[in-house]
Amino acid sequence: xxxxxxxxxxxxxxxxxxxxxxxxxxxxxxxxxxxxxxxxxxxxxxxxxxxxxxxxxxxxxxxxxxxxxxxxxxxxxxxxxxxxxxxxxxxxxxxxxxxxxxxxxxxxxxxxxxxxxxxxxxxxxxxxxxxxxxxxxxxxxxxxxxxxxxxxxxxxx
Amino acid sequence: xxxxxxxxxxxxxxxxxxxxxxxxxxxxxxxxxxxxxxxxxxxxxxxxxxxxxxxxxxxxxxxxxxxxxxxxx
Numbered sequence: 001x002x003x004x005x006x007x008x009x010x011x012x013x014x015x016x017x018x019x020x021x022x023x024x025x026x027x028x029x030x031x032x033x034x035x036x037x038x039x040x041x042x043x044x045x046x047x048x049x050x051x052x053x054x055x056x057x058x059x060x061x062x063x064x065x066x067x068x069x070x071x072x073x074x075x076x077x078x079x080x081x082x083x084x085x086x087x088x089x090x091x092x093x094x095x096x097x098x099x100x101x102x103x104x105x106x107x108x109x110x111x112x113x114x115x116x117x118x119x120x121x122x123x124x125x126x127x128x129x130x131x132x133x134x135x136x137x138x139x140x141x142x143x144x145x146x147x148x149x150x151x152x153x154x155x156x157x
Numbered sequence: 158x159x160x161x162x163x164x165x166x167x168x169x170x171x172x173x174x175x176x177x178x179x180x181x182x183x184x185x186x187x188x189x190x191x192x193x194x195x196x197x198x199x200x201x202x203x204x205x206x207x208x209x210x211x212x213x214x215x216x217x218x219x220x221x222x223x224x225x226x227x228x229x230x
Contacts, residue, residue, distance in 0.1 A: 155197040157187050 008085060016081050023074050026067065033063055059118050066111045073104035090147040098140040105133030158224040163192045166211050166218055181206045 029036075037060055038052075045051040080097045083089060109129035116122030167177060178188040183203060190196050204215055211218075 152197050155190060155195060157183060157191040157196045157199050157203055 012081060012084055016078075016085075019074060019078050019081060023078070026070050026074060030064075030067055033067075034060060037063065055118060059115075062111060062115050062118070066108060066115065069104040069107040069111070073101055073108075076100040076104065090143060090150040092147060095140060095144045095147060098136055098143060102133045102136035102140060105129050105136055109133060158222050160220045160222055161191055161194055161196070161218060162220060163188075163207075163218055166213055170211050172211070177207070177210065180210050 037056065041052045041055060041059075076097050080094060080101075083091070083094050083097070088094065106129070109126045112122045112126035112129055114122070116126060167174070174188055174192065175185050178185040181188065181203060191199065204218075207218065208215060
């Protein structure tokens with residue numbers, strides 16, 4: 001009945017590829033963040049050296065802090081996808097991973113709220129992260145209920 | 158709490174776990190879950206087949222015992 005470990009659904013392949021791509025992007029961001037920030041601050045302030053020097057360090061710290069939940073979320077997503085691939089979707093570990101994703105989104109929204117003090121884009125990202133975190137919570141409730149039903153079904157003889 | 162006395166009946170009829178599972182039509186793993194008391198539910202169809210093969214009544218296999226902690230609703 002369970003012959004699905006050989007066939008990988010197309011959606012899972014795409015999800016895996018996107019996750020790996022996101023991971024690479026995040027690593028690239030970590031490396032090139034100072035350069036990107038320099039360029040952006042110069043563009044925003046029109047070459048105002050005092051503006052750049054006062055704003056650079058706190059914004060840089062904030063942006064690096066913002067990358068930490070992203071790393072955690074991408075690893076959580078990767079582990080979740082490997083669970084799906086091994087046919088272990090409705091289990092307690094999947095529920096915990098989705099909770100992790102939700103917590104990362106909320107943490108990201110807090111950091112973006114602080115970032116909005118410097119850039120108004122932070123407020124937009126904060127709202128988006130809040131929405132995504134809430135969506136993850138809803139998905140978590142659904143998966144948790146499904147896991148309970150599955151556990152009961154597995155122990156029905 | 159419901160206690161399953163399947164091993165007693167299996168010993169009386171001298172039938173092994175694998176053979177009983179095969180004749181009932183469930184996996185030995187599932188039958189083992191039932192035998193060791195880990196099952197949460199039994200289908201009537203499964204109970205029917207077990208009683209037919211072991212030539213017994215459900216009361217020979219299932220027993221109720223009062224337990225202090227009410228785990229399930």
